[in-house]
Amino acid sequence: MEHKLDKFFGHIRNFNVSHYVWINETKDLPIFQTVHSMKKVGDLKDYQKQVARVLAIKQAKKKKYYYLEVEGEELGWAELINSRVVYSKPKEHVKIDLQKFLDLQDKQIFVVSKNNLRLLKDQMLDSRFVMIKDGVEYEALFKKHQLQGWFSSDSLMRSEKVNIPVRGYKDGFTIYEFNNLTSEVKIDEEKIHPIKIVHMFRDIGLAKIKTGMGNYWTDMSFLEYDETAIPEYAPPYNFEETVVYDLIQNISEERKMTLELVERLNSQFKNMDVQVxxxxxxxxxxxxxxxxxxxxxxxxxxxxxxxxxxxxxxxxxxxxxxxxxxxxxxxxxxxxxx
Known part of the structure; x- marks a missing residue:
């Protein structure tokens, strides 16, 4: 699997750090209970196109096997041939730029049917993983914890956290429950103030506002605010910073697991009344x-x-x-x- 991965995999392999992979195999590979007994306990195809965590790597019979976990469930040991290492990142709200996506369609990766793209374009999705494939940076987008697909980073519009006071609003101002500007909410003039912009998609003029009535979505063009208060756009993380974040998260998780293991073993030996x-x-x-x-x-x-x-x-x-x-x-x- 290594020869197909980005340059950071060498560090993961050398330090034997737990990491994530996107299962994408062309062959039907078995999952084993151990690499020695080779007792089959499942099939990798049942987890195709899912993100799995690798907890350990072992070599047996001149092959490398990876101990996999999916959504907290430990699967067992499996060989990975085409699957790629992916990196977790701080969750970020994004929307698909349909025009950019269509312009770059030849390099997009799908987990769901392309017919669902027009449904996804109006949704705000969570970007949670990133990977490099053929020199292109992709991000895994989730909706309600379900992976919707991998999209090239340059086809996404990103939400930015801001804190911009709103002085007032123009005629035609409306507020909505959802970010695709549906489910209009009736404005109570006595309760609507104060208003602040707390999230925005600057490319499409979409804003999430905090009001005296609650949090809603609206079109920024109807808001009156100090436009100089909008900061210049700066990407929150580049790819290298994301990798560092991922490694720190995984090492912290490993340490937590180790401490839990030590506590559990210590408790067991106390109950057995024997010396370790x-x-x-x-x-x-x-x-x-x-x-x-x-x-x-x-x-x-x-x-x-x-x-x-x-x-x-x-x-x-x-x-x-x-x-x-x-x-x-x-x-x-x-x-x-x-």
């Missing part, structure tokens, strides 16, 4: 030398044997835990903290 670290058995061995010079009482011998068995059992549990996937993860975490 293997105890030193030299004292017991010293008490029972190989060559006995004096006979030992039968009861004492029995107690010593039970004690030895108990310590060996604890040591086996410790080694099994230490060599498990979660144990290795925790050991690696401790080494990084040194």
């Amino acid at each position: 670290e293997p105890a030193d058995t030299s004292e017991v061995q010293d008490e029972v030398p190989k060559e006995q010079t004096q006979p030992i009482d039968h009861d004492i011998r029995k107690k010593l044997e039970l004690e030895r068995e108990k310590r060996e059992k604890i040591e086996r549990k410790y080694n099994n835990l230490k060599n498990s996937f979660l144990g290795k993860l925790q050991t690696k975490y401790w080494e990084m903290r040194k």
Whole structure:
């Protein structure tokens, strides 16, 4: 999968940081419970065109396998061939510029039918992920947590947060419930003030206003305000800054998961009333030398044997835990903290 990805994947691979991928495979690939048993637990095609999180990477039989999670559900291990690394970004409200989209139609990526495009153009969508494909920057747009498609960044209009007081309004001023200017709301002249512009799409003159009646959408051309108060447009993040944001988020999430794991394991061992670290058995061995010079009482011998068995059992549990996937993860975490 690496050769198809952008330059930042090298850092992800070298530091083994959890990350996101857009599942886009041409073959029907299986999902395995482990990379050793190869017990099939599902099919990757059931999650085609979805964004998944990679929690770990392992190599087995000269292939790389990725441990996947989708919407909080851990799926298992799967090989990824065509899927691409994508980066989470701070959520941003956007609208599709239909004309720009049509002009750039040859480089657009769809998850939903193209017939739904005209429905989407009037919607305010959430931009939550970004990726690079063939040198083009794409953003994943969501509506009510459902992925609607990948659109090139230059075909989107972006909402900007502002705080601009409105002095008054012109004849024809109307307010609406929705950003596509539908569901008109009757204006109460006594309650409408004060008015502030809190969000705006400057390219199309669309504004979200905060009023004494509540928050509504309107056409900015009917508002009276100080136009010099509108700041110059500056993109909130470039691609490199988005990648850094994504890595910080993922590392923070990994740390949270590790701490939860440590707390859970600690709680389990407390309930089991056993020691995590293997105890030193030299004292017991010293008490029972190989060559006995004096006979030992039968009861004492029995107690010593039970004690030895108990310590060996604890040591086996410790080694099994230490060599498990979660144990290795925790050991690696401790080494990084040194």
